[in-house]
Amino acid sequence: MQTEIQPDSLAKPADGAAAPEDYVFALDIGTRSVIGIVGTLEKEKLRISAVEQVEHPKRAMIDGQIEDIEQVSRVAKQVKEKLEKRVGYPLRHVCVAAAGRALKTQKASYELALKQSQVIDEELVCRLEAGAIEAAERQFNPETPDENQPVFYLVGYSVIQYTLDRYPISNLLEHRGQNIGVEVIATFLPREVVDSLYTTMHKTGLEVSSLTLEPIAAMNAAIPQKLRLLNLALVDIGAGTSDIAISKDGGVVGYTMATVAGDEVTEAIMKIYLVDFNTAEEIKLKMSGERDIVFTDILGFEHTVTPEEIRSQTEPVMRALCEEISQRIVQTNGGPPSAVFLVGGGSKLPGMCECVAEYLNLPVTRVAIGGSNFMVHISSSEENVTGPEYATPLGIAVSAALNLINDSFTITLNGSRAKLFRSGKLSVLDVLLMNGFSYNQLISRSGQSMIVELNGEKKIIYGGHPAAARILLNGAESNIAATIKAGDSIDFTPAVAGEDAHPLLGDLVSLEQTCTVFLNGSEFSVGTRAIVNGQPAGPEHPLCARDRVQTFPIKTLRELLIFAGEDETRPYLLNGQLADPESPLAAGDQIEYAPIIIQAEAPPEPVFDEPVQEAEPQTAEVLREDEPPEAAALRVTLNGAPLALKAKPDKTPYRLIDMLNLVDFDLSKPQGNIVLHINGQDSAYLQVLADGDKVEIFWDHTQRPS
Structure with missing residues (x-):
């Protein structure tokens, strides 16, 4: 051995x-x-x-x-x-x-747009050239998820042409401009x-x-x-x-x-x-x-x-x-x-x-x-x-x-001897690139932003802020343009890119929840709710790019029914009572379907367990005997009894559902399927009544509600 x-x-x-x-x-x-x-x-x-x-x-x-x-x-x-x-x-x-x-060579170009017309210094020129080198790297060695792809070291590069505000120039230093560019030829070895x-x-x-x-x-x-x-x-x-x-x-x-x-x-x-x-x-x-x-x-x-x-x-x-x-x-x-x-x-x-x-x-x-x-x-x-x-x-x-390279010419990078390709004056940028650091580690970048659709409008969710690279040359703060001498020590902390945007639904919208109600046995939160890509979602739901988000305020029965995808035109019971769609919701409310109406070709003869008594007026206000007949806004017959009704305070027309308050029915205890007729025809709850209509409302004992 x-x-x-x-x-x-x-x-x-x-x-x-x-x-x-x-x-x-x-x-x-x-x-x-x-x-x-x-x-x-x-x-x-x-x-x-x-x-x-x-x-x-x-x-x-x-x-x-x-x-x-x-x-x-x-x-x-x-x-x-x-x-x-x-x-x-x-x-x-x-x-x-x-x-x-x-050996690989690659030509590449890069431009920097300056925020204002400013004097161009060595730091700007180094940033410009580093950008061109990164472009060259991407062109001959595209990024892939393969961790085994070859790693290349930069062994030198030469500037072919600078541009100032897109006009060729031989030297950028000390000039002023708003756009600077460079074309380089970069050389790499595995x-x-x-x-x-x-x-x-x-x-x-x-x-x-x-x-x-x-x-x-x-x-x-x-x-x-x-x-x-x-x-x-x-x-x-x-x-x-x-x-x-x-x-x-x-x-x-x-x-x-x-x-x-x-x-x-x-x-x-x-x-x-x-x-x-x-x-x-x-x-x-x-x-x-x-x-x-x-x-x-x-x-x-x-x-x-x-x-x-x-x-x-x-x-x-x-x-x-x-x-x-x-x-x-x-x-x-x-x-x-x-x-x-x-x-x-x-x-x-x-x-x-x-x-x-x-x-x-x-x-x-x-x-x-x-x-x-x-x-x-x-x-x-x-x-x-x-x-x-x-x-x-x-x-x-x-x-x-x-180049005065002798036994004392050493450069330390992060505590270890740096690998150097010598062809002239070296900068911090040269040393870092020669030792495998990439342009992305030199220049900080914000995290990737995300676009989602909120209530039909595009909304940008920005990525996180980056952490800038830090360069210490012999213990003092420095930059990538600084010239390196024999014996120098470089401590380099790479830039950390900002975190890519990965928001939760609760970060985008405030999902206010005031209380909980129950719809047909399912629990729903009253407040502001949201749907993501057509599906209900909570505050912890992670959002992805191009997601479609819709928000819904839920404070009334109608808003709850729309959010839950229910038919808002059919009748519902709120805590056992037939509910108005605009009824406000409160903690613990129980909402259920009202009994189903049977659509029959011919109405059966009404069968009553006991006579229907005229109820005290509620939504429909009956004209009193001492009031003049011309005060009636609507005259109908309800279960064979004539009724004269006053005009509603809000001037809205009378509907069939208004008549439910004038019959002695306990809708929370169904005795069959409820039947609704106007002039002998099957009718819906929201059908508008006309003067002279004959209205019939009764239980069909031959059909038990399902």
Whole structure:
């Protein structure tokens, strides 16, 4: 079982020398080999102390990404130990770069509407750019409920264009406006790529002090900042991938990659000449020379071929590689660039420069192999690092050295060491996005509102108020635009979105309840009641979006009947007495159906248990004998007895139901089914009476009420 080496337990070299404070140790973990460079900062340039390279014994990298962590860590450890012997001091911190096999780029735009014309500061610009980054994330990785979807880290972004009140502008700072916008190109890597690098370095006994992208590193080595005003393309052709970076207008505006590189030619040689991978690699390295190449195939036969023959046989593959690279450049840049630099071991393939120039319609003099311009960053070196294969390792070292990244350059985020991609000045926003925080955690949002329909009108129920994000930089309140320096500590509390609206019915309307009554045995509350989507509901009923709510005041018998969906035109008994629909309700009231009227074709002869006596007038007021006949408002015959009735105080017409008060019936003790006739015809309670009508009201003893 292997014992993992921890940084603090590293054995010091024999002489016990301490490491200089400003040393830089860069590792380029490539598909074919691992290259290490150690140097120190000297007058704003890198002084290279040692360079070592160890090839992988077997394929442990696929297209520039770590597949076998154990094997890659063993090879990296060999490079580290060789360098330690040469420089004479232990190496504990390392600068590395992530390859772009799974690199994703996405353009996106975002606008901010300002409440008033105001001066635009760095905080506003950072908020604007963060919004564009979030838009880019949504476009290439839409939100899904799948918890296993890949997590991406932001590794860099470049501004393509700002707008002020929708007009293009190069710099927003200090201007005034009401609308600001930005278009960015954002670059992301899966978390697995980043985590595999950190795990490999940990197993090697190293702590990562900086992390960048391989195309960024190669760009820093091959194309100085002062040249980036030009539209240039850098292509780092390795063994498994070809990483591409584009500069324009003073910055790096795009990254991409092609999963074709030097291995395409190696594999073509294997198939053409029936040799193993290592033999094909040796043949590829010799094909740019002048001497004949001698090799043995897998069957044991020896062959001698000229470099011209190898180049002729592999030219279709080489041209396909150049075509793919050229297409990627045009897609990312929007057209051919002004010039192209080729770096990486694959750039030394014969005819690469001429072929790329052909596919991009550029003069041959506009495509060159990088290397000689590397020395602009080097003060002195005991090694020859001008070859194009040193672009990435040298770029990693230069990126670290020129940004003053040494063993003291650490940033703490919420108590842990932050993962950093270094390509220039860092802000709090950069650090947070690089470490997996999202835009939603930076900007507070109110909870989602809800719309319901209340009594036929739309009503908005607003979500809860959010809790704003809090940023402490070295213990003091700060913001996302603040610049980060070595040794800084960030404490970040993410914003908490307001709670989405999920109201109860009682939150929307006041359901007043004054007392309880009973309708046909069912309990009902008197006061204000509500129906949700056609069903009665109480105060604790949860509401959903687009629910239809209707409220009903219940104070009278009629309002109760309408709410309960009962027929308000039929008669009801209130506490045993026939009730007026407008009767007010009181606590404990008992409401029941009045006895059912039998509709008969011919009325039977009335049968009375006892004579019907004229009752004292109540609703219907009978004309007294001492009053003049002309005072009668209505003359009818009730059960054979003539009646003269006074006009009602409210001037309403007389109805059949008014006559019930003039017969001696106890409706609470039915003696059969009640029969109502007007002029010999079955009639309803609410039928209006006319002068001269003959009214009959009696119990039908042949039918018992159900």
